[in-house]
Amino acid sequence: MNDDLTAIAADIASGEVTPTDLMDALLTRIAALDPQVLAYECLNPAARAEAGQCTEELKRGMRRGPLHGVPIAIKDNYLTAGMPTTAGSRAPGYTFANEDAAAVARLRAAGAIVIGKTRTHEFAWGTETPPTRNPWDLSRIPGGSSGGSGAALAARMAYGALGSDTGGSIRIPASLCGVVGLKPTFGRVSRAGIVPHSWSLDHAGPLTLSVRDAALLLNVLAGHDTRDPGSADVPVPDYIASLDGGIASMRIGVCRNHFFGANEAQVEAQVERAIATLAALGAQVIDFEVPNLKYGLGAIFAIELASSSAYHDRGLQRGATAAMADDVRTLVEIGRMVSASDYLKAEQLRACLIADFNAVFERVDVVVTPASPVTAWQRGQATVVTGGMEESPLAASWRLTYPFNLTGLPALSVPCGFDSGGLPIGLQIAGKPFDETTILRVAASYESVNHWNAMRSPIARSVQP
Numbered sequence: 001m002n003d004d005l006t007a008i009a010a011d012i013a014s015g016e017v018t019p020t021d022l023m024d025a026l027l028t029r030i031a032a033l034d035p036q037v038l039a040y041e042c043l044n045p046a047a048r049a050e051a052g053q054c055t056e057e058l059k060r061g062m063r064r065g066p067l068h069g070v071p072i073a074i075k076d077n078y079l080t081a082g083m084p085t086t087a088g089s090r091a092p093g094y095t096f097a098n099e100d101a102a103a104v105a106r107l108r109a110a111g112a113i114v115i116g117k118t119r120t121h122e123f124a125w126g127t128e129t130p131p132t133r134n135p136w137d138l139s140r141i142p143g144g145s146s147g148g149s150g151a152a153l154a155a156r157m158a159y160g161a162l163g164s165d166t167g168g169s170i171r172i173p174a175s176l177c178g179v180v181g182l183k184p185t186f187g188r189v190s191r192a193g194i195v196p197h198s199w200s201l202d203h204a205g206p207l208t209l210s211v212r213d214a215a216l217l218l219n220v221l222a223g224h225d226t227r228d229p230g231s232a233d234v235p236v237p238d239y240i241a242s243l244d245g246g247i248a249s250m251r252i253g254v255c256r257n258h259f260f261g262a263n264e265a266q267v268e269a270q271v272e273r274a275i276a277t278l279a280a281l282g283a284q285v286i287d288f289e290v291p292n293l294k295y296g297l298g299a300i301f302a303i304e305l306a307s308s309s310a311y312h313d314r315g316l317q318r319g320a321t322a323a324m325a326d327d328v329r330t331l332v333e334i335g336r337m338v339s340a341s342d343y344l345k346a347e348q349l350r351a352c353l354i355a356d357f358n359a360v361f362e363r364v365d366v367v368v369t370p371a372s373p374v375t376a377w378q379r380g381q382a383t384v385v386t387g388g389m390e391e392s393p394l395a396a397s398w399r400l401t402y403p404f405n406l407t408g409l410p411a412l413s414v415p416c417g418f419d420s421g422g423l424p425i426g427l428q429i430a431g432k433p434f435d436e437t438t439i440l441r442v443a444a445s446y447e448s449v450n451h452w453n454a455m456r457s458p459i460a461r462s463v464q465p
Contacts, residue, residue, distance in 0.1 A: 005070060005159040005213040012069045018058070019069030019113070023051035026071050026115065030157045032463050038132050039142075039152040041076045043116035044083055050113045067220060068111030073158035075146050076117040077124050078104055078204075079193040087195045088120040088129075088145075091323040093315060101193025102225050103162055103204050110220045115158060118148030122328040124164055124197040125308065127172055127397045130325075133379070134177060135457035136423055140376040143173030143397065149207045150177035156460040160217055164194055165203045167300055168372075168401025171413040174207055175371035175426025178415045180443070180453065181207045182214045183401075185434045186408030187232030189218075190225035198307035199230070201300070201405045210453050211414060211444040215239035218436060234434055242437055243444040248282030250442065253364030258293035259400055262387030263373035270417040270425045271370045274446060278368065281445055286364050290356045293403060295349050297395065300402045302338050302346035309335025327394075350406045357407050361432045366442050371413035371426030372397055400428060410436045414443040415452035424452075 002008050011017045027048065034040050044050070054069035074080055077087045078101040085096040104114065121129045121144035129147025134140040135154040142151040146163030150173030153161055163170040165183040174181025182205045189204040196202065206217035219240065224233040254260075254275060260268060279285050312332050315321055321329045360367065373386045373396055383390045384397075404411040409430050416427035427446065431439040447453060 003156050003159070004209040006210065006216055008159055009066060009068070009070050012058070013063065015058070019051040019054040020048070022069065023048055023071060023113065026157070029463055033155050033157055033459055036133065036138060036459060037135055037151050037155050037157070039118055039148045039155065039157060041086060041088070041117040041119050041148065042083060044114050046082055047071070047113060047115055054111065054113065063111065065110035065220070066216060067107060070112050070159050071115035072107055072112045073115050073118045073149055073152050073161040074104055075149050075161070075163050076120050077164055077195040078162055080104055080114060080117065083114070083117055085117070085195070087124070088122040089324060091315060091320045093318060093320045096195065099193065102190035102227060103221050104193070106220055118146070118152050118161060120148060121145035122325050123195065123308070124166060124169060125328045125331050127168070127394055128379070129173070130379070134376045135459045136178060137376065137421070138459070139378055140423070141176070141379050143176035143376065145169040146207065147173045150174055150179055150181070153177065153179045153207055153209055154457045154460065156456070160213055161207045163205060163207050164197070165205060165405065166197045166201045166304060167405050168398040170205050170207060171371050171401045171411060171426065171428060172397050174413040176376040176424060178424030178452070178455065178457065179207055179209055180211055180214050180412060180414050181205070182218065182412040182436070183404065183410065184218060184222065184436055185232070185410045187230050188410070188434060188436065189221045190223070190228040190231050192225055192227035196311050198304045201304060201307070203405065211440055211447050212240065212243060214412065215243055215440050232434070237437055239437055239440055242441055245441055246282065247278065247442055247445045250283045250366070251364040252278050252283045252285050252442070253360060253367040254285060254287050255290055255367060255369060256287050257289040257291065259369035262389065263370055264375065264386060264419070266419040267370050267373060267375065267425050271427055274416040274427045275368055277446060277449060278442070281449070288360055288363070290353070290360065292349065292352050292356055296353060296403055296406060297399065299346035299349040300406050302342045303350070305331060305335035306338040306343050308332055353403065354407050357409060365431070366439055367430045369400055369428045369430070371400060371428035373400060375419050375421070375423035375425060404430050409433060410439055412439055412443055414447055416446070416450070417452055
């Protein structure tokens with residue numbers, strides 16, 4: 001049986017497999033593997049009945065849309081009808097509506113079946129997603145905060161998944177779990193019905209097993225939504241239509257400061273090989289620098305900390321943070337220490353970076369970087385070493401992804417190889433505002449000659465699809 005979304009959707013449409021048989025096989029696989037991976041917070045109790053309904057509809061010649069009968073996993077900070085939403089927290093006093101977030105509703109309208117809710121680092125803070133384990137090495141973390149979605153895919157326990165990304169929370173687990181993760185342009189996909197983390201930094205998007213799958217899900221998810229004040233009313237192209245157009249004469253930008261020189265050596269070497277591959281496919285590689293990036297980490301911390309504390313203000317007042325995990329409680333509480341002056345300076349730096357990248361994109365079509373400076377680290381590991389320097393996993397892991405949250409630019413991570421320990425490495429490709437088409441095209445061109453995404457994690461290989 002195929003295990004990527006595009007292929008399985010085609011198999012269902014052709015009658016080669018029924019949604020019921022597919023769901024039974026997937027639930028059996030989850031029962032066998034998830035006690036070890038711990039990717040799911042809960043499963044949809046109606047999943048098999050919904051698959052049966054999809055099967056009966058096909059018998060009557062009815063197909064709701066391109067995802068008819070395909071099981072999709074949903075990060076547990078998206079509201080879902082018929083399933084609880086916890087945002088990964090047991091802190092008292094937080095309740096969430098029993099209804100579908102806008103993105104979930106779009107998936108259901110296209111025929112998808114919600115298979116279950118995947119674990120998130122508490123309130124989408126952090127980059128580890130405890131207790132979820134990385135399917136490539138169960139002693140290691142899957143990344144976060146969409147780690148449950150990344151791990152479910154890497155274990156082949158879902159055909160696609162939703163994540164959210166405030167500083168890298170789609171792309172980091174995609175990189176560390178060896179899958180594709182797409183953060184669309186700010187405003188491209190509605191965030192209505194997603195538990196807020198940072199209003200001006202939050203993005204919604206898919207994690208998938210291939211670039212084509214990401215394009216298919218974005219076709220379903222993208223579009224204006226009046227319920228999200230940040231939603232952009234701009235045209236939505238067919239993201240699949242130009243995937244196979246190649247990249248001859250395309251201008252590939254490589255930012256030599258900030259993104260290079262402070263990464264694990266094997267990560268940097270593999271990304272340099274990927275850049276050489278893009279050049280061999282006909283692209284022109286253009287080096288550049290953005291000096292203001294050296295100030296960016298402080299800026300995004302100020303904005304994110306203040307925003308998170310504002311959302312949790314009532315919880316802070318009633319002492320609910322005492323029940324949060326230590327790392328999350330600390331971040332929520334110290335956000336109260338961000339002054340108005342700090343916040344204003346952070347927003348001014350954000351404006352400078354937007355202007356800097358606007359100038360860059362007058363000379364290049366996409367920017368290519370590593371997606372994470374490190375491969376997956378051990379669960380409970382207090383520090384990581386990058387470029388010979390010891391630093392916190394949080395600061396290290398999102399250093400390369402957060403610039404595209406501050407600027408709101410689209411960016412994705414696509415697998416580009418493995419380190420000597422067999423852990424995945426991700427290549428990040430970022431583009432102009434609302435130009436997801438181009439970054440998907442570059443990623444598809446790279447994927448077509450490497451096929452790293454077809455590699456299966458050890459635990460995925462332990463059970464036949």
